[in-house]
Amino acid sequence: MRLQLKQEWTLGKPIGQGGFGSVLEATSEETADAVAKLIPKEPGAERELLFADLSGARNVVPILDSGETADSWVLVMPRATRSLRQHIESAQGRLPLHEALVILSDIATALTDLHNRVVHRDLKPENVLLLGGRWCLADFGISRYAEASTAPDTRKYMMTYQYAAPEQWREERATSATDVYALGIIGYELLAGNRPFRGPSTHNFRDQHLHNHPDPISGVPLAVAALVEECLYKAAQARPTPPNILARLARASETTPSAGLAQLQQANLSEVNRISEEARAASEAQSEEERREELAGSAGLALTRMTDYLKDAILANAPTASFQSHRRGGAGWNIMLNGATLKFTSPVTEQRYPWGQRSIPSIDVVASAELSVSVPENRQGYGGRSHSLWFCDAQTVGEYQWYETAFMDSPLMNRLSRTVDPYALSPGSEAAGAIGPGIMTVQVAWPFTPLSIDAIDDFVDRWAGWFAAAAQGSLWRPGTMPEKPTQGTWRQH
Structure with a gap:
C-alpha cells in the first residue's frame, strides 16, 4: 500500500495495535525503517489534538511525516529498537541500578525539556521507546485525542490505571506533576521488579492510587528510594519537578556517599516518609469527602x-x-x-x-x-x-x-x-x-x-x-415503648 504525505511511503505489515489505531511498517526513498501510525478520525477528535510543540525537546520520538487518509490521521516515526515494556518483560525482574538510572534519566530529560509546555498524560513503558541508544517518549497527544473521541458518558477514567495519578482519578486537570507520578511508577517498577499498585479492578486501582503507600524499595540507595517515593506523593504540588529529578538522578549515578552523607540521606528518607503520609492522609480525606457527597446525592434521590x-x-x-x-x-x-x-x-x-x-x-x-x-x-x-x-x-x-x-x-x-x-x-x-x-x-x-x-x-x-x-383526634401516645423489638436491628461494636 502506497501513501502520499509530504513524501511517498510504502506501508507494510502491521507491527502493533494501539488503543487508538494501528501501526504499520513504513519505508520511503529517504527512510528505510519507519512506522506509520494510523489513527481513526473519530467525532470530536481534531487533528491538532495529536500534535504538540515539541521543538527543542530531547529524547522525544520525532514525527518524520504526517497527513491523512479518508478515514485516518497518519503519523510517521522512526522505528524503535524496542519498547521499555518489552525490555522490562525480557529482564523478568528488577533491573540493575545503573541501567534503571539511565532509563529514568532519559525520561526525566524529556520531561525537563517539556516542563510547563506539554503534558503527556499517559506516560507508561509502552510509550517509552529505545531509539538511537536513548529511551525516548512517544505518543504525545494520543491521550488528549482519546478523551476527545470518547463519548462523555464513557469518558470517566480514560487513562492507564496502573500509572494514573491521584488527580486523574479525581478527574482534575493533568499537569507536569501528573507525568512525574507516572515516572515514579516506572521507577518503582524498574527498581523493585513489580508495580507498586496491582489492582486488579478499577475500584482497587483507584483506592490504591488515592490512599495506599507503596511498599519500600529494598536494595537501592536511600537517595534513589526517596526520589521515587517523592514522585509518588498523593499531592501533586509536593512532587519534585522534572529538572529536580534529573539533577538528583545525576548525583545518584555518581560515587557511593560517605558515611555522613549516607546518614543524611537516611534522615531525608524519614522526612520523605513523613510528608508522604501527610499527603496520603489528605488524599484519603478528600476522597472520603467525594465518596460521601456521591452517596448523599444518591440517597436524596x-x-x-x-x-x-x-x-x-x-x-x-x-x-x-x-x-x-x-x-x-x-x-x-x-x-x-x-x-x-x-x-x-x-x-x-x-x-x-x-x-x-x-x-x-x-x-x-x-x-x-x-x-x-x-x-x-x-x-x-x-x-x-x-x-x-x-x-x-x-x-x-x-x-x-x-x-x-x-x-x-x-x-x-x-x-x-x-x-x-x-x-x-x-x-x-x-x-x-x-x-x-x-x-x-x-x-x-x-x-x-x-x-x-x-x-x-x-x-x-x-x-x-x-x-x-x-x-380524627385519636392519635395517642404509645402505651408501651419500644412498640416493636429493637435489639439487633443495628450494628454495635
Missing part, C-alpha cells in the same frame, strides 16, 4: 422517590387535604387535614463524625431526614410522633440504604414531659448514647427498619394510619 410515593398516596385518598412545599426549597413538604400535619423535612448531609464527645458508634450516617405527624396538643399534653430517617450502614459495614428509626426517653425518666413521643434525632451525642453500649437516658424506640421503593407499602400504610388517626 432515593428518599425523594419514596416520600413522593407516600405524599401521592395520601393526597389521592384524602383529596380535601392541603399540600404545602417548604419555602426554603429542597424536597420537604407538609400535608394538612383537619388540624393534623404530616411533615417531611429534606435530607441533609451529615459530617463524618457527628457524635460529639460520645464514643463513636459503629454506624456511619451519611444523610438524615425526619418524618412526623402532629396535632394540636391534646388534654394529655401529647402532640404527635416523629421518626428519624438515616441513610447509613446500620446492619452491614459499607452497605448503605435508608433506615427508619425513632427514640424515646429511658423508662426511668418522666416520658410524659415530652409532647412528641417517640421522637426523631439527628446523628449527635444523644443518638450516640442510644445506639452505643450501655444504658443511657435516651434509647431506641423503633427498630432500624430498612426502606426501599420496592417494599414501600408497609411504610405508606403505617404513616397513612397515623395521619388518619391524628386527623
Whole structure:
C-alpha cells in the first residue's frame, strides 16, 4: 500500500495495535525503517489534538511525516529498537541500578525539556521507546485525542490505571506533576521488579492510587528510594519537578556517599516518609469527602422517590387535604387535614463524625431526614410522633440504604414531659448514647427498619394510619415503648 504525505511511503505489515489505531511498517526513498501510525478520525477528535510543540525537546520520538487518509490521521516515526515494556518483560525482574538510572534519566530529560509546555498524560513503558541508544517518549497527544473521541458518558477514567495519578482519578486537570507520578511508577517498577499498585479492578486501582503507600524499595540507595517515593506523593504540588529529578538522578549515578552523607540521606528518607503520609492522609480525606457527597446525592434521590410515593398516596385518598412545599426549597413538604400535619423535612448531609464527645458508634450516617405527624396538643399534653430517617450502614459495614428509626426517653425518666413521643434525632451525642453500649437516658424506640421503593407499602400504610388517626383526634401516645423489638436491628461494636 502506497501513501502520499509530504513524501511517498510504502506501508507494510502491521507491527502493533494501539488503543487508538494501528501501526504499520513504513519505508520511503529517504527512510528505510519507519512506522506509520494510523489513527481513526473519530467525532470530536481534531487533528491538532495529536500534535504538540515539541521543538527543542530531547529524547522525544520525532514525527518524520504526517497527513491523512479518508478515514485516518497518519503519523510517521522512526522505528524503535524496542519498547521499555518489552525490555522490562525480557529482564523478568528488577533491573540493575545503573541501567534503571539511565532509563529514568532519559525520561526525566524529556520531561525537563517539556516542563510547563506539554503534558503527556499517559506516560507508561509502552510509550517509552529505545531509539538511537536513548529511551525516548512517544505518543504525545494520543491521550488528549482519546478523551476527545470518547463519548462523555464513557469518558470517566480514560487513562492507564496502573500509572494514573491521584488527580486523574479525581478527574482534575493533568499537569507536569501528573507525568512525574507516572515516572515514579516506572521507577518503582524498574527498581523493585513489580508495580507498586496491582489492582486488579478499577475500584482497587483507584483506592490504591488515592490512599495506599507503596511498599519500600529494598536494595537501592536511600537517595534513589526517596526520589521515587517523592514522585509518588498523593499531592501533586509536593512532587519534585522534572529538572529536580534529573539533577538528583545525576548525583545518584555518581560515587557511593560517605558515611555522613549516607546518614543524611537516611534522615531525608524519614522526612520523605513523613510528608508522604501527610499527603496520603489528605488524599484519603478528600476522597472520603467525594465518596460521601456521591452517596448523599444518591440517597436524596432515593428518599425523594419514596416520600413522593407516600405524599401521592395520601393526597389521592384524602383529596380535601392541603399540600404545602417548604419555602426554603429542597424536597420537604407538609400535608394538612383537619388540624393534623404530616411533615417531611429534606435530607441533609451529615459530617463524618457527628457524635460529639460520645464514643463513636459503629454506624456511619451519611444523610438524615425526619418524618412526623402532629396535632394540636391534646388534654394529655401529647402532640404527635416523629421518626428519624438515616441513610447509613446500620446492619452491614459499607452497605448503605435508608433506615427508619425513632427514640424515646429511658423508662426511668418522666416520658410524659415530652409532647412528641417517640421522637426523631439527628446523628449527635444523644443518638450516640442510644445506639452505643450501655444504658443511657435516651434509647431506641423503633427498630432500624430498612426502606426501599420496592417494599414501600408497609411504610405508606403505617404513616397513612397515623395521619388518619391524628386527623380524627385519636392519635395517642404509645402505651408501651419500644412498640416493636429493637435489639439487633443495628450494628454495635
